[in-house]
Amino acid sequence: MGQAAGTMGQRIDGDWDDIFMQAALQPDLWLAALDTLATRTGSTHGQLIGVGGVREIPFNIVTNFDADMIDFFAASGWTSESHNFRVAASNRHVERGFYDPVLHEADYDRVIPDLASRDYVDWCEEIGIPFGCQTNLVIDNFGVVGLATLRSRRDGRTTPAQRRTFALGAKAARRAVRLQEKLxxxxxxxxxxxxxxxxxxxxxxxxxxxxxxxxxxxxxxxxxxxxxxxxxxxxxxxxxxxxxxxxxxxxxxxxxxxxxxxxxxxxxxxxxxxxxxxxxxxxxxxxxxxxxxxxxxxxxxxxxxxxxxxxxxxxxxxxxxxxxxxxxxxxxxxxxxxxxxxxxxxxxxxxxxxxxxxxxxxxxxxxxxxxxxxx
The missing domain is CATH 1.10.10.10 (Winged helix-like DNA-binding domain superfamily/Winged helix DNA-binding domain)
Structure with missing residues (x-):
C-alpha cells in the first residue's frame, strides 16, 4: 500500500477526498473511513479523537477496538502529557510552533523517559497498541481533533512509505472535519x-x-x-x-x-x-x-x-x-x-x-x- 501511495499519489489523494468527505456528510461512515486508513497503512486500528479545551463533546472513535477498552481509557485519566506519550509528543511539537506534523514511534521514544508514570505505556503494550503515527487535524479554542493509526508489535513500527500514505489521508480528513463542523x-x-x-x-x-x-x-x-x-x-x-x-x-x-x-x-x-x-x-x-x-x-x-x-x-x-x-x-x-x-x-x-x-x-x-x- 505504501508503494502504491508513492507511485499513484494523485489518484490516492483524490480517493482520500471521496472517502473522508462522505464521512463528513454522513458521520456514521467515519468508522469505515478510519478502517480504510488503517488498512492502507498496514495498521490494526484507525482513530479519530477529540480532547482538551472546551470541545463540547469529547469523542474517541477507534476501529476494531473493544468499547470497554475505550471506556477504560476515558476513566483512567490518561489524556495528560504527564502520562500519555502520544499527547506528550504532540504538545512538545505544538510548543515549538509545529501544529500538525506526522508524529510516530521515534517521537514517542523521545518523550517516554520523561513521563510521570508508565501506566499508559504498559496498558498500550498489554492491549497491543504500542506503535503508530498521528497528527492534529484541528487545534482551536474547542480543543484538539487528532487522527492516528494504532499498531501492534506484529504490525511493527511505521515505515516512511506508510507515513506518507497516512499524511495523504490526513490532508483529506482535515478538510472533512472542518466541513462537518461547519455543517x-x-x-x-x-x-x-x-x-x-x-x-x-x-x-x-x-x-x-x-x-x-x-x-x-x-x-x-x-x-x-x-x-x-x-x-x-x-x-x-x-x-x-x-x-x-x-x-x-x-x-x-x-x-x-x-x-x-x-x-x-x-x-x-x-x-x-x-x-x-x-x-x-x-x-x-x-x-x-x-x-x-x-x-x-x-x-x-x-x-x-x-x-x-x-x-x-x-x-x-x-x-x-x-x-x-x-x-x-x-x-x-x-x-x-x-x-x-x-x-x-x-x-x-x-x-x-x-x-x-x-x-x-x-x-x-x-x-x-x-x-x-x-x-
Missing amino acids: EGEQAKLLAGAFDAIQVSAFIIDIRGRVLAHSAGADAIVDVGDIRLSGRVLDGAGAPFSMRQAVQALVAEDGLDHIRTKLATPAGRPPLMIEGFRLPDRSWSLGKLPHAILIANGPRRDRAGVAAYLAAIYRLSPAEADIAVRLFEGRKRSDIAEARGVTAETLRGQIKQIYLKCGIDGEAGLMRLLAPILS
Whole structure:
C-alpha cells in the first residue's frame, strides 16, 4: 500500500477526498473511513479523537477496538502529557510552533523517559497498541481533533512509505472535519430561521447547554431582560425551575425529554412560559449539533401552526406533520389514508418516517411526544 501511495499519489489523494468527505456528510461512515486508513497503512486500528479545551463533546472513535477498552481509557485519566506519550509528543511539537506534523514511534521514544508514570505505556503494550503515527487535524479554542493509526508489535513500527500514505489521508480528513463542523454549526442557524418564519421565540442549545443560535423573537426577550444570556449561558428566575435548571435538565445524561417552567417578569406583565424539548439522538458529532430547543411562546394550537412547529423541530414534511396530528387526535389509519388520498401502504411508510425522524419506536411514543405541544 505504501508503494502504491508513492507511485499513484494523485489518484490516492483524490480517493482520500471521496472517502473522508462522505464521512463528513454522513458521520456514521467515519468508522469505515478510519478502517480504510488503517488498512492502507498496514495498521490494526484507525482513530479519530477529540480532547482538551472546551470541545463540547469529547469523542474517541477507534476501529476494531473493544468499547470497554475505550471506556477504560476515558476513566483512567490518561489524556495528560504527564502520562500519555502520544499527547506528550504532540504538545512538545505544538510548543515549538509545529501544529500538525506526522508524529510516530521515534517521537514517542523521545518523550517516554520523561513521563510521570508508565501506566499508559504498559496498558498500550498489554492491549497491543504500542506503535503508530498521528497528527492534529484541528487545534482551536474547542480543543484538539487528532487522527492516528494504532499498531501492534506484529504490525511493527511505521515505515516512511506508510507515513506518507497516512499524511495523504490526513490532508483529506482535515478538510472533512472542518466541513462537518461547519455543517453542524449551520443546522442551529437554520433551525433559528425556521422558528422566525413561524414567529416562535426559540433558543437552540448544544449538549453542554450553551446557546448555538436563537430566533429574533428570543433576541427581543433577552433585550428586555426577561431572560439573561451571558457567555452563551441562559438564566432567569422561575418556578419550578430557573432557566439554567431547565437547560441542565434537558442536557443531563439521564435528564428530561420535555420540561415546562414559568419565568418571573416585572409586575403588570404576564409570566413567561418556557417549554424545552430534547431533540432526537443523531449520529455522533464533533460537538456543534443542536441538542435541545427552548421555546418562549409555543405554537398556535391550530393544525397549521403545529405542523410548522413539528417541521422546525423534527424536520417532518407537511404531509408527515399532518398525519402526526391526525394520529394524536385518535383518527383511524384507514380514515387518514382516505382523507389524504393515499394507499394504506403509503401511509405506513409515512408513519415509519415520522417515528424515525422523531426518534421514537411506536404510536405510544408519538402520543407522549406530541402531548406537551398539542394539549
